[in-house]
Amino acid sequence: MVGDELSQVESATTGSNPGEAWSRKGVGLELKGLERSFGATRALDGLTLSVKAGELVVFLGPSGCGKTTALRAIAGLEPLDGGRIEIEGQDISGTPTSKREMGMVFQAYSLFPNMTVAQNIAYGLKLRKFDKSKIDGRVAEMLKLVRLGEQADRYPKQLSGGQQQRVALARALAISPKVLLLDEPLSALDAKVRVQLREEIRRIQLEFGITTIFVTHDQDEALAIADRIAVLNQGNIEQFGTPDEVYLHPASPFVASFVGHVNHLRGRVISQGRASVFGVEVSSDRFDRYSVGEELEVLVRPESISISRSENSNATVSAVGFMGSTLNVMAATDDGTLVRAAITFREGEMIRGGDRVRLNIEGGVLFATVAKG
């Protein structure tokens, strides 16, 4: 039904920017001390966070850390044991889900099976009692936005997983929600579609300027699309910052290991601020508070390891992954540690398995803790 009128509607709606006419200005969102327990499990343990208007915040964390619970609490789908949720300074904790005007996109299979694509998108608009022409126009606009004009009259089961998620996104956005909530919307898709769709989501989000929370446990996804990342652990926020902050300056060993790769190496303090790690001397202020002779666990990013072909080699390359501009190198040091290094690849300097090389730690140490065991 909507499909037939698509072309007329398209010419009728002026905007080159489909978000313009409809989007509200993004709103700020405050989570204050959210608490939620399931029996003995504390799914949310005083979670506090401030999201700026128009910002895309990613909730990143391991399975079971409370990401979904937090998101559902914001939508009003999960009751809270404590804490407040505020939008533009207004407490909405008591507002029922149907009045919160949150757009939500679930992991999968959330489209109404008995409605076509167009009817799915129109659902929220019909509930708002808009007149038919307005609804049709809006639906057409949304279909165009997610590039599904052709599929308007199909049923969800006739769409691919990626298409279904685009419809779910369009349906959520159609009502111009105050906040867009996405719970691992891409995790049921295969890798290629996942990357493509996340870029599309980011493009649309920026276009609309809509405040968005995006849940994922995929760190690449988080780094790629976030304005800021909230790393969650056991119902609380471990770190909240821009992707580069979180990556370069993790607030804790947990964040360091969760975001990006990290080498867990053994080291021993040899003097003030200096330690020996697989036979290489490293200096870092991270060692300052340990006394000489102490055994440490040292966290180092693969990019901080350098590889050279010098006389005094200390490691044997075991595997090399060619990633185009970088090489991922796995090498076993002579004292038996397996080290991962990521180096810039220059032509003619290919490293191969079995090569003898010298590893150094040059880019600095993320963390040093007392070694366990």
Add this chain to the structure above:
Amino acid sequence: MAIKVLRRRKPILGAVPFVAYVGIFLGIPAGSVVLNAFRSQSGSFTLSNIHSALSGGYRQSFIQSLKLSVIATVIAAIAGLLVAVAVVGMKDGALKRAIMAASGVFANTGGVPLAFSFVATLGNFGLITKILLSGGVNIYSGGFTLYSVTGLVIVYQYFMIPLMVLVMIPPLEGLNSQWFEAAQTLGASWPTMWRSIVAPVIMPPFIAASLLLFTDAFAAYATAAALTSGTIPLVPIQIGSLIQGNVVANQGNLGAALGLGMIVIVGVVAIAYVFVSRRSNRWLR
């Protein structure tokens, strides 16, 4: 040329014995009933069989049969749905599995043994009849009898309800909580959600299952015959009497006309069934 080689004739030989068998042992009898319905004793074409099948006592028996099947179906469909909803709400576990298994078993109970076990329950000397009697209630003097349409409706529930439960549980379990959560975030209230999602999703399988139950009840002969020994003039019972020659002779092809009537009614329901399930298949498949 290459295309010609690839496009071999599709083999059908393997299906011939099966289709032929069904043709001979179902097609020929059914065809002969249909033909006989329009044939006079002497073999010439006539509509008088059809005419008598649709008038007087025989018309009444069609009405009785339809009444019985419709009432039994409506009760079983609603009761079955209520039970299915209760079962779906349960946690997966031994009890739920036991209920499913029991439904399977009871849905398959029918015919003569079922009739007799209800005689033992609600018959003149049945357990419930006696218990009620000792409590001062005489259901038989109150107008009830097991050997009536009402009685048959009750007895038929024994296999119809479980069948309904079994058929309705999968679609009820197919209701995805995310649909409701999504609807809520879009602003839907509870009644709206029922109207716009639950009802449309549940209705087609519910109607389809009801049609299935209807044909079941409409065509049933054994239970009714064993229970009422032919005293209620249902269409199958009437046909049975005609076959056994319990009625005035030279009505030879009247039975065929009644049979044709049954085929037509069941056929119409079957077509409705196919229509309904195809409709929902569009989005369920």
Add this chain to the structure above:
Amino acid sequence: MATITTSLQGSLQGSSEKSVKAVHGRVLGVGRRYRTVVLVLTALFFLVPVVASLRYSVVGNNNSISFSSYGAIFSDPQFFSSLFTSFKIAIGTVAITVFLVTPTVVWARLRRPDLMSALESVALLPLIVPSVVVTLGILSAFASLPNIIMGSPVILALEYVVLALPYTFRSIDAGAGAIDIRTLVEASRSLGGGWIATLMRVIIPNLKSGILSAVFLSTAFVFGEFAVASLMSFSTFPVWLVQVGQDRASESVALSVVALLLTWGGLVAVSIAGLRSTRRRSAVIEDELFAFGEQL
């Protein structure tokens, strides 16, 4: 009614497989109390007749306990002769069913998978023609057949094959569907197995559970079928059962108890076996359900 069971089951399974989270009572708006009330009432409705029958078979109309009705059953020569008649018919029905349906299903799955749904529809056709009507047709269409067929239970065996098809066809086909015959045959052929070896070693063993449940289903059908047998005046077991019921009520109830328990036991056994041997458990169970629900 052609696609009835098929499409219904197909769609139902499809939807439940794909849904991530099943809806709980909260969404349907029912609570614990509702469940308890509904389930207790239902349980009563289904258990009381069983209890009543058991009681009636030992107590009868007068209130003295005796197992004489069970004794009377076994001393009646008709009991054994009717049972024997039904048994012979069952053997015929089972044999024809297995040798008619199995090759058809295997052939279709291998050579013409596209024909499968048409064949299934053919197998469901008997549902459209009530058995009373079929009887009428048999009597007029086959009247001229030799006495060895029409005058003996042979005709019953031949007809029961068709009338039980809606159930037997699906259970054999479900067995075949669960194992992907095509791949198995290709694997066997590629390993050098000849057609005969492939049939004996690969196809038959894998179809065993489906065939077994078809055997049970058609046996149960034969021992339960009343309409055709009684209208054609053959003294099969259910026909005798009704005759007994006309003057010796508690004996017929005793018999019914035995018959019910045997059928239920068999059904439970078949579904347990089905559960074990195939992964598509729901399909198998549902087959049997649909199967018997129709049998009345």
